[in-house]
Amino acid sequence: MSQALIGLGSNLGDRRSNLESAIDALAGTPGVEVRAVSTFHETSPVGGPEGQGAFLNAAASLETELDPEPLLDLLNAIEARAKRVRVVHWGARTLDLDLLLFDSQVIRTPRLTLPHPRMALRRFVLAPLSEIASTAVDPITTRSIGDLLANLDRRPSSLALLGDDAPFKEAIARLLVSRLGATTGPSLTDFQPLASALTSLEPSVNATAETSDNRWLITDSPPPFLGSSAPLSHGDQPTFVVILKQGRDDDSLAGLLHIPHLVVDSSDPDQVAAEVLAACAATRS
Structure with missing residues (x-):
């Protein structure tokens, strides 16, 4: 059985x-x-x-x-x-x-x-x-169901964008910052178009993002524990990683990830943003 x-x-x-x-x-x-x-x-x-x-x-x-x-x-x-x-x-x-x-x-x-x-x-x-089944283990992330649920409880929530196309990644980040009222991690703030998007947001949105426990943080910095089984509770671990495939056939990165991840295979920024926003909402629903 x-x-x-x-x-x-x-x-x-x-x-x-x-x-x-x-x-x-x-x-x-x-x-x-x-x-x-x-x-x-x-x-x-x-x-x-x-x-x-x-x-x-x-x-x-x-x-x-x-x-x-x-x-x-x-x-x-x-x-x-x-x-x-x-x-x-x-x-x-x-x-x-x-x-x-x-x-x-x-x-x-x-x-x-x-x-x-x-x-x-x-x-x-x-x-x-x-x-x-809190002790059942997801064989991809090697985490228990209980650990995966506790990961979604961490605040602030964060996601990391992984992909080779910097302008495309930048466009996705702009959309997510605008629609989530998010803040960005160190690497993404170096993108000039994204910096402009941040300063152009309504002050009330920025204020909410900076002070609320429910805020989102977006980065493109490689997760420090990519491919390892370090605890998801570690402060540097993103809540999940977004892998921007853009038609590439290489699934090796997804196979190595031991933290929750979302693979999005599209070159349409709006479609990618919609997928990521749905995933963000699902972490809290």
């Missing part, structure tokens, strides 16, 4: 009934045992269209005889029975079932990526998951 951890969410219809029915369907499937279910957490939607209702989120621990892709097929079938419609990216849904971890397997296929690529940046995933 293998251990699988899944995330559940719903923000359409009878949300609680949707989640409970999904858990019952899993428990009634031969070769699947539901070992634990978290409490239900109400969370704000992030990254999708405006006007969505709040989500109910939960997590469940399974023991299963199924392999990962057949288990994914089962999750998709349960979603379909709940009339899940996939039309808008990150849109409202009756039921969302995500396979988060499967033992310690690392899988990258066209259908399935394990661990779930955004798990380490999503409070709405980690908070319920930590109730039932």
Whole structure:
């Protein structure tokens, strides 16, 4: 038997009934045992269209005889029975079932990526998951679920931009500073266009960024513990790293990162900024 951890969410219809029915369907499937279910957490939607209702989120621990892709097929079938419609990216849904971890397997296929690529940046995933599997380990970051959740609690929050194209990185930083009301670390303040963007921001935004415990710090300085397993609580560690791929095929950097990270493969600054802003929101939702 293998251990699988899944995330559940719903923000359409009878949300609680949707989640409970999904858990019952899993428990009634031969070769699947539901070992634990978290409490239900109400969370704000992030990254999708405006006007969505709040989500109910939960997590469940399974023991299963199924392999990962057949288990994914089962999750998709349960979603379909709940009339899940996939039309808008990150849109409202009756039921969302995500396979988060499967033992310690690392899988990258066209259908399935394990661990779930955004798990380490999503409070709405980690908070319920930590109730039932706080010691389970993400094999990519080598951190426990409890450690990953504690990482999101650190303040101020910070992110590091990693990429070879300095002007592109600079453009992303400008957008993030403007939209997050963020401040910058030592390296980014050397960019003249970014310095101009900082001074042109409304004073109230700057004041909030400088004094609030909820502020964001943006840097392009290489994380000092890249590729190591140093504690995430270390003050120099960013909350997460943004890897700007821009069409490159090299995944080696992401494979070496032992801190939470987001890989964004786009050359459109607005699209990249939208992805990063959604990730920032998810760390707190």
